[in-house]
Amino acid sequence: MEGVDILPHERSKTQFDVDAMKIVWAGSRHAFEVSDRMARLVASDPAFQKDNRSRLGRKELFKNTLRKATYAWKRILELRLTEEEAGRLRFFVDEPAFTDLHWGMFVPAIKGQGTEEQQQKWLPLAYKMQIIGCYAQTELGHGSNVQGLETTATFDPDKDEFVIHSPTLTSSKWWPGGLGKVSTHAVVYARLITNGEEHGVHGFIVQLRSLDDHMPLPGITIGDIGMKFGNGAYNTMDNGVLTFDHVRIPRNQMLMRVLQVTSEGKCVQSNVPRQLIYGTMVFVRQTIVADASSALSRAVCIATRYSAVRRQFGSQDGVETQVIDYKTQQNRLFPLLASAYAFRFVGEWLKWLYTDVTQRLQANDFSTLPEAHACTAGLKSLTTTATADAIEECRKLCGGHGYLCASGLPELFAVYVPACTYEGDNVVLLLQVARFLMKTVSQLGSGKKPIGTTAYLGRVQDLMQCRCEVQTVGIIYSINAAEDWLKPSVMLEAFEARSARMCVARAQNLGKFANPEDGFAELSADLVEAAVAHCQLIVVSKFLDKLQQDIPGNGVKQQLQNLCYIYALNLLHKHLGDFLSTGCITPKQASLANDQLRSLYSQVRPNAIALVDAFNYTDHYLGSVLGRYDGNVYPKLYEEAWKDPLNDSVLPDGYNEYIRPLLKQQLHNSRL
C-alpha cells in the first residue's frame, strides 16, 4: 500500500464519530468553530508561513517575528476579532513573541494587582498597544526565591516618588520576555522601602523606553540576554537584561491593590492577602496546563500518523509490518495519546477552578487561594514535565527521521522544554504542593475537614489510625480479574489510597524532626514524590469525572474510557513501587492491571489515527512532514531535503579551499 493510501485505510477502521470527538476536544461546538476558523485563517495566509525558521539567523528570526506579531495585530483589528478569536489566532501563528508577555503577563498583572484607578489609567493604553509591557521579576541572582530579589524601590516623600535601583550585578533583571528590544513599559518587582523600613517585594509600573524614539530612558540600561537552546525555537523572543540607576517614578505607579503607600510613606495593608502579588503567576500557570495538552497532542499526532505510515521488518506474506502494530510502540505511544486527552480535561477543570477563585477573591473570600495555588503549581509541574518528556519520546518513536527538523519535533521540543522552568521551576513548585499537603495532614487531628482536591485525605483518617493496614482498603477485595480495573470507584480508590498513604508516611517522618524546616529539607525528595502522587490523582479523578458527563457522539465515550484507563493503568505500572509499598494493591492485582492495559491498547489501535485527527490540526500548525494529514511522507521528505541551502549548489562552498587540497594531497601521498 502507498503512503497516501495508508491513512485513508486507517481512517476507514474508525469505530467512533470523529466530528463529535473534535467538539469534545475543543470544549464546545462554539470553541471548535472558532478554533477551526482561526486555524484556517492562519494556514491560508502566506504572511504566517513558518517552515524556514530553523534556517534563519537570530536577527532575521527576530525581525520576522516582529513582522508576524504586528501583522497579526493588524488582522485582529481589521477583522474585529473577539478576545477568544484573537487568542486562537495567536495560538495558530505558533511563534513566541513579545505580545505573549504583553497580553499574558503585563495586562494580567495590572488587572490583578492594580487599584481601580490604576487599571483605568493603564489598561486602555495597553489594550490599544499604545504601550507595550513585560513582566520583570526574575533577576540574574534570583528567580525561584522571589523574596530574595534585590532591586529596590525606595520611597522619597519629598518628591512623592519611588527610586528604582539595581544595587548589585545580581540584581539585574534577567529573562523577562519582550524586554530586550521591544517593551516600552514593565511591571518591575522590587523590595519596597519606606522610611528606612523594608516591606517585601511589590510590583511597580516603570516606563523603560521613550514613546517617541524607543531609546531607553535615563538611568536605564537594557539589552537581549543572548541565544537560547535550539535554532529557531524560543529565539524569536527578546528575553532581556535590565538595570536601573536611581530611576524615579511617581508614587501612583506602585501597584497598590495589596498594600498602599501614602504620601508620607506610611504603608496601609488592604484586606487582600499578600500572596495576591503572586497572582499573575497563578493565572499563567493555569494557562500553561491548558497549553501542555496542545503541545503534547501535536507531538503525538505526528508520531501516531508516522507510526502508521512507517513499515519495518517483513511478515510471512511479504508486506512489512506498520511500526504502530508493534506492542512496544503501542506501549510507548498510547499512554502519551491518553495523556494528551487527560491534560486537556484537567486543563478545563483548572480553568474552572481559577475562574471560581477569581470570583471569590472579588467578593473578599480568600479561603480557596491556597488550594488554587497548590493545584496550579502542581499541575503546571506535572503536565509540563510529562509533555517535555513525551515530545522527546515522540521523536524517538519516529526513528531517525524524527531527528530531522522537517519532522517538526526538534523545534517543538526546544520551544516547549523551558516550560519546565519558567513560571516556576518544576521541583520548586512541587515543594509548594508538598507544603500544602503536609499542612493539610497536620490539621486532620484538629478535626478540620479537608475540602476540594484534598477531601480524600479526610476520608483516610481511619487508615492513619490503623497504620495503613492493607485490609482496610476495599480494592483488595474488588479486583480479581483484569476487567475489574475498569471500575471507576476502584481506580479512584487505588490512586487516593496511594497518595494518602504517601502523604501520611511523609508527615509521620517529618514529625520525627525537632525542627520541621530541617525535616522538610531533609525529606524533600520524598515529599516531591508525594506531591506527584497527589497531582496524578487529580488528573485521574478529573478524567473519571469527565466520563460521568453526557458525551454525545457514536462511540466517543467508549474511546475516552479506554484512554482514561490507559492513562491511569500506565501510571500505576510506572509507579508500581508506590502502590505496592504502600500496600494499596497486591502483586497479583498489579499483574491483572498490566493484562488490562494490553487489552486496551488493542482496542485503541484501530482508532489511533482518528483519535489524533480529532485534534483538528492543520498541516500548517503541525509543521511536520512526518505528521502530514495525507500520509505522503516519503516524497515530501525527499522534496524537503532539496530545499536545504547546502543543496543550492552541487559543489559546497569550501570545496576548493578544503576538500580539493585534501584529496589531492592523498592522491600525491599514494603515488609516493
Ligand SMILES: CCCCCCCC/C=C\CCCCCCC/C=C/C(=O)SCCNC(=O)CCNC(=O)[C@H](O)C(C)(C)COP(=O)(O)OP(=O)(O)OC[C@H]1O[C@@H](n2cnc3c(N)ncnc32)[C@H](O)[C@@H]1OP(=O)(O)O
Ligand atoms: C489579543 C491578543 C491575545 C493574545 C493572547 C495571548 C495570551 C497569552 C497567554 C499566556 C501566555 C503566557 C506566556 C508565558 C511565557 C512564559 C514567560 C515566563 C514568565 C516567567 O517565568 S515570570 C517569573 C516566574 N517566577 C516564578 O514562578 C518564581 C517561582 N517562585 C515562587 O512562585 C515563589 O516565590 C514560591 C512559590 C517559591 C514561594 O516562595 P517562599 O516560600 O519564599 O514563599 P513566600 O513568598 O514566603 O510565601 C509563602 C506563602 O505564600 C504561599 N504562596 C506562594 N506562592 C503563592 C501563590 N502564587 N499564590 C498563593 N499563595 C502562594 C505559600 O504557599 C505560602 O503559604 P503558607 O504560608 O504556607 O500558607
Ligand SMILES: Cc1cc2nc3c(=O)[nH]c(=O)nc-3n(C[C@H](O)[C@H](O)[C@H](O)COP(=O)(O)OP(=O)(O)OC[C@H]3O[C@@H](n4cnc5c(N)ncnc54)[C@H](O)[C@@H]3O)c2cc1C
Ligand atoms: C524561556 C524563559 C522565559 C522566561 N521569562 C521570564 C519572564 O518573562 N519574566 C520573568 O520575570 N522571568 C522569566 N523567566 C525566568 C524564570 O521564571 C526562572 O528562570 C524560573 O522561575 C526559575 O528560577 P531560577 O532560574 O532562579 O532557577 P533556580 O531556582 O536557580 O534553579 C536552579 C536549580 O535549583 C533547584 N532549586 C532551587 N530552589 C530550590 C529549593 N528551594 N529546593 C530544591 N531545589 C531548588 C531547581 O530545582 C533547579 O534545579 C524565564 C525563564 C525562561 C527559561
